[in-house]
Amino acid sequence: LLTSGGPLYDAEGRFKGAMIAMLDITERRQIEQMKGRFIATVSHELRTPLTSISGAIALLLGGAGGDMPEAGRRMLGIAQDNTQRLQALINDLLDIERLESGLLPLKLGVQPLLPLLQRAIESNQPYAERFNVSLVLQPLSAELHLICDAERLLQVMDNLLSNAAKFSHAGDSIVVDCRVIDDQVQVQVTDQGVGIAIEQQSRLFQRFFQVDDSTSRKRGGTGLGLAISKELVERMGGSIGVDSQAGQGACFWFRLPLAGSPDRSMP
């Protein structure tokens, strides 16, 4: 039950009584749960055939079907790209449902930050090269440790770095740097790309939100990445945000708890 209420006064300000409103939201909850289960089941069922489609495409591209004309390889390449996009969308949908229903377990531990950021940069390099954009990691102390789930932190970094590359101009650089603020470490991904108007910024972290411009539409995506990143960072005890202006690039940052020394800082 959702309840709200308050005192009632007459025109002279004299207390006349109280009003209480109660709203039964059982049905709304049940519908939400059904929707969640539906998304989880459908996504799961779609994953299995997609895995075998992408396996078959990879085998054909690897030469399993004998020599193939150039046009055939090109078409298989298109099929492979789109299969990967579908797989990414399904994984995002599954993640958001699991996060919302509290079914995504996190493996929190003390992690050194430098190798994590190096891995993130390395694995996003090929994607950045597609847009002719370079990724730069500013020097940081190898001593910095934070408390997080390493794989989930990499997922957040993948999202921020791929967005930064997608919305950059050819020839731009994307800079990753860190600073310690009180008992947290702030990681920043700064690009020189199209930027985001102030009035759009509060909605960026909502599900399925995409800035309604031609770049977002042209460059694809689902509008789920930032919503997932926000849930993940918050569940790891941190916060996430953006500083930007239209046309002036964007700086996406997140903060996570710093680990002073491994034995003292485990939650």
Ligand code: ADP
């Ligand atoms: P997706 O990238 O799949 O569309 P996200 O949730 O990651 O979904 O991002 C939502 C939207 O936020 C993007 O579609 C884009 O409009 C905007 N956005 C995200 N990152 C940037 C960035 N670095 N520069 C400009 N716009 C961005």
